[in-house]
Amino acid sequence: MNSAWASHLAVLAVAAAAGLLGWRLSNAAWGWAAVAAVLGVRLAYHAAHLASFFRWLQRPARDSLPAGRGVWEEAFALLHRALRDRDEERDRLRLALARFRDAGRALPDGVLLLDREYRIEWANPTAARHFNLDARRDVGQPVANFLRHPDFVAWLEAGDFREPLTLRGARGDAVLLVRLIEFGDEQKLLNSRDITAQERLETMRRDFVANVSHELKTPITVLAGFVETLGDPTIEMSAAQRKRYLALMAEQAGRMQRLIEDLLALSALESSAAPEDERPIAMRAFVEALADEARALSAGRHKVIVRIDDEGSLLGSARELHSAFSNMVSNAVRYTPAGGSVTLLWRTQDGRGVFEVQDTGIGVEPRHVPRLTERFYRVDHGRSRETGGTGLGLAIVKHVLTRHEASLEVESQPGRGSTFRAVFPAGRAAPQDPAKAAA
Ligand code: ADP
Numbered sequence: 001m002n003s004a005w006a007s008h009l010a011v012l013a014v015a016a017a018a019g020l021l022g023w024r025l026s027n028a029a030w031g032w033a034a035v036a037a038v039l040g041v042r043l044a045y046h047a048a049h050l051a052s053f054f055r056w057l058q059r060p061a062r063d064s065l066p067a068g069r070g071v072w073e074e075a076f077a078l079l080h081r082a083l084r085d086r087d088e089e090r091d092r093l094r095l096a097l098a099r100f101r102d103a104g105r106a107l108p109d110g111v112l113l114l115d116r117e118y119r120i121e122w123a124n125p126t127a128a129r130h131f132n133l134d135a136r137r138d139v140g141q142p143v144a145n146f147l148r149h150p151d152f153v154a155w156l157e158a159g160d161f162r163e164p165l166t167l168r169g170a171r172g173d174a175v176l177l178v179r180l181i182e183f184g185d186e187q188k189l190l191n192s193r194d195i196t197a198q199e200r201l202e203t204m205r206r207d208f209v210a211n212v213s214h215e216l217k218t219p220i221t222v223l224a225g226f227v228e229t230l231g232d233p234t235i236e237m238s239a240a241q242r243k244r245y246l247a248l249m250a251e252q253a254g255r256m257q258r259l260i261e262d263l264l265a266l267s268a269l270e271s272s273a274a275p276e277d278e279r280p281i282a283m284r285a286f287v288e289a290l291a292d293e294a295r296a297l298s299a300g301r302h303k304v305i306v307r308i309d310d311e312g313s314l315l316g317s318a319r320e321l322h323s324a325f326s327n328m329v330s331n332a333v334r335y336t337p338a339g340g341s342v343t344l345l346w347r348t349q350d351g352r353g354v355f356e357v358q359d360t361g362i363g364v365e366p367r368h369v370p371r372l373t374e375r376f377y378r379v380d381h382g383r384s385r386e387t388g389g390t391g392l393g394l395a396i397v398k399h400v401l402t403r404h405e406a407s408l409e410v411e412s413q414p415g416r417g418s419t420f421r422a423v424f425p426a427g428r429a430a431p432q433d434p435a436k437a438a439a
Contacts, residue, residue, distance in 0.1 A: 007071045011042045045070070062087060110192035118143050118156060118188065130176055130192045143190065152178070166195070175199045211376040215259055215391070219252035255388070262392040265323060266375075269399040275317035280430065283346045284308050286318070286325075287355070291344050294329045301338035309347035314355075315428040316404045324400035327393035328357045328420045334387035336361030336417070353429025356421045363414040372410065373398035397422075404428065 015038040023031030052066040062083040068076040101122075104111050110127030112120060119142050123135040131146040138146070144153050147170060155165045161180040170176045179191040226249045229235055230242065237245075287306055294304045314321070332342040340360040347354050364372065364379055371377045376391040378384040384391060394408075397420075401408050405425050412418035 003074055004071050011038065014038050015042075046072075108193075110190075112143060112190040112192070114143055114188040114190055116186035116188075121187075127190070127192055130171070130194065132171065208375060211391075212259075212263065215376070216256060219255045222252045223249055255385075255390075258388060259390045259392075262390045262396060265396055266392060266399065269320070269396065269403065273403075275320050275403055277317045277319060278315055279318070280313035280315050281318050281321065282313055283353075283355075284311060286314075286322075287344050287346050290322075290325050290329050293326055294333050294342055294344070297330055297333045298342070302333060302336055303341040305341060305343040307343060307345045307347075309345070310431055312346075312348055312353070312429060312431045314353050314424060315430070316424075317400075320400045320403065324397045324422070325355060325357075327397050328355075328422070331393060331420070332357045332359035332361065332418070334389065335359065335383070340417075348429050348431055351426035351429065353424035354421060355424075356419060358417065358419045360417040363416050363418050364410070364412040365414050366412075369410050369412065373408065 015035045018034035018038045019031040021031075022034035049066070049068055049072040052068075053072075056064060056066055062080065065076050065080050065083075067073065104122075104124045107124060107126065110130040111122075111124045112127045112131070113122040115121055120133070120139055122139070123131070123133060125135065127133075128135040131143065133141070133146045144156055147167075149167055149170050151165065152167055152170070155161075155178075161182070164177050164179040167176040167178060173196070174194055175196045177193045177195045181189045181191065183189060226245050229237075230245060287308060291304050291306045294302075298304060329342070329344060336342060336359040342360075343356075343358040345354070345356040345358065347356075362383075368377075368379045372379075373394045375395045377394075378389065378391050383389075398408055401422050405428070406422050409421040409423060410418065411421070
């Protein structure tokens with residue numbers, strides 16, 4: 001028996017006792033009057049509590065619940081507890097929902113929740129960007145209104161979502177990968193990912209493999225041809241002819257060797273994040289040594305000049321910087337006709353270190369300049385090959401400079417010459433006595 005029933009029984013007992021007392025002391029009428037009086041008081045008590053309860057129901061806030069007395073006090077306390085539990089549950093749900101939304105917002109992928117008619121219920125900012133929609137304003141709109149790509153519309157209509165869809169040209173030249181996952185009551189989660197960078201890398205990788213194969217194919221074909229000719233006993237040839245063939249074979253083998261060396265150099269640069277053997281390099285001796293190499297390569301056809309405007313040192317990997325600078329220097333020699341000049345220059349400018357190679361050679365048209373550091377990009381294939389180029393020199397230069405936080409600047413005028421300039425940040429160059437720097 002709960003306390004409500006106990007209180008009712010107690011009231012009935014009091015009413016009965018009062019009735020009996022009235023009847024005993026006087027007569028039956030007084031007895032009934034006493035019963036009515038007890039029940040009336042009880043009725044007034046309930047009526048007053050009910051009235052305050054109704055008042056509260058008009059604005060049912062947990063804090064303003066009436067206090068109540070007796071059984072009502074207990075009832076209000078129970079109601080208060082139930083309301084508190086409900087509020088706590090609601091807060092928990094609200095928090096869970098907010099966390100879910102925050103997580104959805106933070107996702108690098110696009111997330112769109114759709115109803116059974118493919119209308120938008122919720123979108124995270126990445127999806128809003130991918131689909132060019134407003135995450136608040138466009139709720140309730142069909143998603144196909146925002147991505148009108150025919151492949152996307154056809155995919156939605158077909159309704160077969162086992163495979164993701166790759167969308168090229170959905171927004172500018174971006175490539176999107178979209179996946180649709182069905183859940184709950186025919187609800188859908190549309191996941192979108194921008195794979196433009198991956199696609200570009202994949203294309204670069206394919207082009208690179210194709211280029212390397214192509215670069216190796218020519219010398220190998222030539223070599224194989226000579227090997228066959230030399231090995232054929234039916235072909236007669238003079239000693240001079242044989243010598244010439246062997247020289248041509250050596251040239252092709254050298255070409256393959258240079259290519260492999262450059263490929264290995266590039267792959268070594270790519271496989272570590274930063275040079276490990278950094279130290280201050282005394283620049284005067286370094287540049288003089290490069291100039292000697294240039295003179296050897298030029299074999300007297302060019303004037304090679306060295307200008308050191310600042311005695312100083314450069315912090316970096318001597319091995320890597322030598323590979324980069326010698327590529328710049330050999331390009332200057334190779335792309336400058338005989339009689340021209342090549343100038344190697346080192347200076348510090350506003351604290352930054354500048355290594356520059358100027359030539360009076362064939363120059364490059366401005367439209368080619370932004371692409372010169374791409375692997376295998378050549379302005380004139382014939383000329384590059386004739387002079388022993390692999391098409392990888394400036395790609396190596398770019399890599400090495402990036403690893404040294406340096407940038408490459410190119411100034412060139414067709415027919416007049418070029419300047420290739422490596423600019424190093426202030427922290428790497430020191431206007432220091434080179435002997436001390438090397439020590
Ligand atoms: P390559 O082995 O063909 O020289 P690089 O990567 O070193 O490859 O250079 C890429 C292209 O840039 C060259 O093929 C050439 O067309 C151009 N180039 C580089 N340096 C010079 C220069 N000093 N003068 C003119 N053109 C240059």
